[in-house]
Amino acid sequence: MPTENHHHEYDRVHEHADWHFHEHDANHPHEHGGVNDYMQAVAEYRKTFATKKDVLEETPDPAVKELLHRMDELGQETIFDRFDAQKPQCSFGLAGVCCKFCNMGPCKITKKSPKGVCGADADLIVARNLLRSAAAGVAQHGAHAREILLTMKFVAEGKLNLPILGEKKLRAVCQAFGIETRGQSAKRLVGKLADVMLDDLSRPLPDDYRTIRSLAPAERQAVWDKLGIIPISAYQEVFDAYHRTGVGTDGDYKSILKAFLRCGLAFCFTGVVASNIGTDVLFGTGHRATSKVNVGALKKGYVNIAVHGHLPTLVSEIVRIGHLPEMVELAREKGAKGIQFYGICCSCLAAMYRYEGVIPLSNAVGAELILGTGALDLWVADVQDVYPAIMDVARCFKTTVVTTSDSARLPGAEHYAYDYRHSNIGDTEKLARKIVTRAIESFADRRDVAVSIPQYEVTADIGFTAENVGAQFDDFQKLYEALKDGRILGIVNMVGCSNPRVVYEKATLDVADVLLENNVLILTNGCASFPLLKLGYCSKEGAERCGKSLKEFVQEYDVPPVWHVGECIDNTRSSGIFGGVAAKAGQAIKDMPYAFASPEWSNEKGLDASLAFRLFGIDSYHCVEPPVQGSTAVEKFLKEDTKDLLGAVMTVNVNGRELGEKIVADMKEARKKLGWG
Numbered sequence: 001m002p003t004e005n006h007h008h009e010y011d012r013v014h015e016h017a018d019w020h021f022h023e024h025d026a027n028h029p030h031e032h033g034g035v036n037d038y039m040q041a042v043a044e045y046r047k048t049f050a051t052k053k054d055v056l057e058e059t060p061d062p063a064v065k066e067l068l069h070r071m072d073e074l075g076q077e078t079i080f081d082r083f084d085a086q087k088p089q090c091s092f093g094l095a096g097v098c099c100k101f102c103n104m105g106p107c108k109i110t111k112k113s114p115k116g117v118c119g120a121d122a123d124l125i126v127a128r129n130l131l132r133s134a135a136a137g138v139a140q141h142g143a144h145a146r147e148i149l150l151t152m153k154f155v156a157e158g159k160l161n162l163p164i165l166g167e168k169k170l171r172a173v174c175q176a177f178g179i180e181t182r183g184q185s186a187k188r189l190v191g192k193l194a195d196v197m198l199d200d201l202s203r204p205l206p207d208d209y210r211t212i213r214s215l216a217p218a219e220r221q222a223v224w225d226k227l228g229i230i231p232i233s234a235y236q237e238v239f240d241a242y243h244r245t246g247v248g249t250d251g252d253y254k255s256i257l258k259a260f261l262r263c264g265l266a267f268c269f270t271g272v273v274a275s276n277i278g279t280d281v282l283f284g285t286g287h288r289a290t291s292k293v294n295v296g297a298l299k300k301g302y303v304n305i306a307v308h309g310h311l312p313t314l315v316s317e318i319v320r321i322g323h324l325p326e327m328v329e330l331a332r333e334k335g336a337k338g339i340q341f342y343g344i345c346c347s348c349l350a351a352m353y354r355y356e357g358v359i360p361l362s363n364a365v366g367a368e369l370i371l372g373t374g375a376l377d378l379w380v381a382d383v384q385d386v387y388p389a390i391m392d393v394a395r396c397f398k399t400t401v402v403t404t405s406d407s408a409r410l411p412g413a414e415h416y417a418y419d420y421r422h423s424n425i426g427d428t429e430k431l432a433r434k435i436v437t438r439a440i441e442s443f444a445d446r447r448d449v450a451v452s453i454p455q456y457e458v459t460a461d462i463g464f465t466a467e468n469v470g471a472q473f474d475d476f477q478k479l480y481e482a483l484k485d486g487r488i489l490g491i492v493n494m495v496g497c498s499n500p501r502v503v504y505e506k507a508t509l510d511v512a513d514v515l516l517e518n519n520v521l522i523l524t525n526g527c528a529s530f531p532l533l534k535l536g537y538c539s540k541e542g543a544e545r546c547g548k549s550l551k552e553f554v555q556e557y558d559v560p561p562v563w564h565v566g567e568c569i570d571n572t573r574s575s576g577i578f579g580g581v582a583a584k585a586g587q588a589i590k591d592m593p594y595a596f597a598s599p600e601w602s603n604e605k606g607l608d609a610s611l612a613f614r615l616f617g618i619d620s621y622h623c624v625e626p627p628v629q630g631s632t633a634v635e636k637f638l639k640e641d642t643k644d645l646l647g648a649v650m651t652v653n654v655n656g657r658e659l660g661e662k663i664v665a666d667m668k669e670a671r672k673k674l675g676w677g
Contacts, residue, residue, distance in 0.1 A: 035111040038122075038630045042091045045625055048654045049087070050503045052080040058503045061534055063295045063456040067369040070452055076396055078368045079389065083500040096126040097630030102247045109630060118248060126631035127256035128245040130607075133627075134263040135241035137608035140384055141271025142234045143407065144310050144569065145201060148278035149194045151313045154425050155282065156191025161429075162313075164190055165284035169467075173277055177214045190281065197274040203233035211269040217579070219588050220616060227645060229261040234270040237263050257637055261615065267605075268612035276572035279350065283316055286353035286566070288463040294534040296457030297359045298375045301337045303443040305436070307351065307358070308344035308367065309382030310567070314404050314418070315347050317432035318380060319355045327436055334444045339436070344370065345385045345527060346567035353463035353566070360460075363527035365498040368393045374451040378439035383408040385497070385527070385603075398449050400442040402435055414438065460538040464523070464563040466576030472557065476577075480584035484676055487549040489519040489593065490667035491581070493574040493613070494562075496528045496598025496606050499624050505531035507599040507623040507656040512537060514660025516561050519550035520667065523577060526568035528598060537562040571609060575616065590617020590647040591674065593667040599623040599656055610650060617647035621663050625652050 056068055071078050092098040092108040099116050100106035107116035107125075115121050120128075154160035164170065164186045170193065171181045179192050200211045209231055212221065224230050231237045241259055244250035250259075298304065305322065307315050321327060322339045331339050341358045343351060344367050351358040362370045364385035370376065371393040379394060379401045391412050394401045401413040406420045416431050416438075418424055424431075473479040482488045492515055498504060508528050515522055516537075524532050536542050542560045543551045554561050565573040582589045596613035598606055601624055610620035628635045638650045653659040671677060 035109060035114070038095050038097070039091055041629050042094045045094065045629070045654070046088060046091075049083075049089075049501050052084050055080050055500075055504050058506055060506055060509050061294070061456070061531060063454040063534070064366065064369060064504060066454040067295070067372050071369065071372050074372070074396065076368075076372065076393060077389075079365055079387070080500055080504070082389070092630070094625075094627055095630030096129045096627035096634075097122050099125045099128070101128070101245065120251070123253040123631045123633045124251060124256070126628050126634045127253035127260070130626070130628060130634065131241050131245055131256050131260045131263065133604045133607050134260050134267070134611065135238045137604035137606075138234055138238050138263050138267045138271060140603075140605050141267055141275065141569065141608070142201060142238070143383065145197070145234075145270050145275040145278070147311050147313065148275050148282070149198050149201065150422060151282060152190045152194035152278050153198070154422075156187050156194065160313075160425050162282060162316075164282060166281040169277070169285060170281045173281070177210060193281070194278070197270070197277070200233055200274065201270050202235045204236060206232050209233070209265075209269065211273055212265065215269070215273065217589065217616075219590075223617075223646065224265065224615070227258070227261065229258060229265060231262045231266040234266040237266040253631075253633065257634070261611070264608055264611035264615050267608035268615065271605075271608070272569050272612065273572050275569040279312055279569065283312055283350075283354055285465050285467060286463050288461070288468055289353050289356075290459050291352050291359060291462050292457050293360050293460045293538075294457045295361055295370060295373060295453055296455045298342065298361070298373060298453045299337075299340050300375065300451055300453070302340040303331045303334075303336045303338070303378075303439050304340050304342065304376050305378045305380065305439045306342045306344055306361070306370070306376050307347040307380045307382075308364075308386055309380075309404075309408075310346045310350075310384050311382045311405065312347070312350050314382070314428060314431060315351060315380065316355070317428050318435055319351060319358060321429070321432040322436045322439075323355075327440075330437070331440050331443070334440055335447075336440070336443055339439070342376070346569075347380075347382065349525065349529065349564075349567040349570075360530065360533055363498050363530040365500065365504060365527070366530070371397060371399055373453050374449045375453055377442040377446055378402060378435070380404060380435060381408065381410060381413065384605075386410070398442075398446050400438060402438065404431070404435075456534075458534065458536050458539060460533045460536075460564065461540060461560045462533075462538065462564045464565045465573050466580060469563070469577055470580055472559075476580035476584045479577075480581050482553050483581060483593070484585065486671075486677065487519070487553045488521050489550075489664065490595065490670070491521045491523065491578065491593070492595045492597055492663060493523045493525075493571065493578070494528055494532070494597045494599070495524060495526045495568065495571060495574075495609065496600055497602040498527055498530075499600040499602035501602075502600055502623050502654065502656075505600070508532070509535065509537075510656025511597055511599050511621070511623075511660040511663070512562065513545065514657050515663060516542075516545045516550065517547050518660075518664045519547040520664065521550065522562040523565055523574040524562055525565045525570045525574065528600065529564055532562050533564065538564045568605070568609070571612070575613075578618070585674075587674065588617065591670065593670040593674075593676075594618050595663045595667065596620045597622070597659075597663065599659065614642060614646055614648040614650065619648045619651060619666060621651045621653075621659050623652070623654050623656055623659055625654075626650070
């Protein structure tokens, strides 16, 4: 524990932290053209938004085009129809200058009214909106972390009968946290580790954030200490964010942005790192494997179950139960050939390399299209990125939808879930059996539903982790050597959501094409990984898309040019690879030719994920603007000023290929500074 003197010094450093902001007259927040300037910028930005026609013509996956035409024939709307119907989107919302926090408003910043009723100017309103979005992202991934950490506790206490499949990782992480492992059972260690990470999740009293102090690079900790942005706990930062942005509380946009950075660290080390650790400890790190990908892998005549969302505990049991001989036999009695599992969004990506035969089909934006095949008998929906519109399509095709979280209900869905207090956690196997049995019943009831499956599928290589990459490349030495001598120009972590503002999945592939042509190795996870999986970038044949030296490298080591590391919380695996290579180079992560790209990001978690990598000094690159154009100061903070604070900035270009070229140029500059040419 820190000494009292340490805390006094800590507070003193915070007090004098060196913050660099774009200074301006507070009475004239938009000195470069005022309201007309940002309104014009938003108007120009809106012109770049994709239409459904653009998607039909330009989306790179032929299966998506075929399914969109099918939905049109059936008169069934999709996310792309609804996006078009919303146009033109509100300029004030896009710019971030709409405030509806109190009932004196809502207020918007215009030439006529440059301040809200309370006196908040554009800088303050934009900063407050940004902070609340970041806090929402912390809550979303934090809820994911809480579920995993509670599962660890329940296993340790004997309330939940799950095996601990990642004992090696458990003991390694415990040692990093300073938890004594000698003579300790895995079950006891799981409980101790859960307690430490739960404390970081929910501590009300100021203390060190153990996950940061145990796992973050010392160089980064020094930066964060100087800035005064080490969180108290994830809960506290969300609580504080809503408090300080409430009516008549924090009126200094700089103070708001400091809290924004604290939320980024809480998101990173609890929402992502703790979730990843707990998942790997309980369910194993998984293994390298191959998987069929895309809708052509859907099988007629089987009880087809799709898992959709983020939480692994009940999903793991559903998959286990579905593979039991007794359940397969029950399915056959109803006329099925067997039981097959598929995945949407992150539940799939977590499961596909831990359990054999979970086939990835689509990210969240494409979920309605997958239901439109008519091939799914049951859809298991847990939390996050499950859009309510899936119910309309499910009803059309008589697909049974089951919700599994008290926090995520869908009108018309059947509910088989843990209760709010998890008092029925011991019923996990019983719930899983009910869900699989319900899928078999649904199969029997859906014999009259027409099924149309576009015949597009590929085989992808999956399951890359920091551990198996380190093992294959001589503890990262050979990867470092290839990076230093230029066979690999740089390494990018490409992640994030999909967003109908840009042509569906095209922006991601446009960026990827430029990177591979320029010998940049790509790591990927989450929703952005689906087009890379579906269109062959994650297969060894993807080497044909690469520049000469990267092609030779991946062929020499028999790997694809895009390494799939898992679901969205598996950004930790990418950062582990980044850290391992940087250590071999003897360099700080911020100085390496690395980048973070989420071309099509769309939700609060995406805002936090890019911030987390910038907090580590890694630039982030996007094809979608954040809602900050209404404040010159806040936009400049994100895109320029954090270079001095963190060593990294946010870059936005709606053109994917141009964005890719910018990443390449910045990597070349980083290499030049390292003396690597």
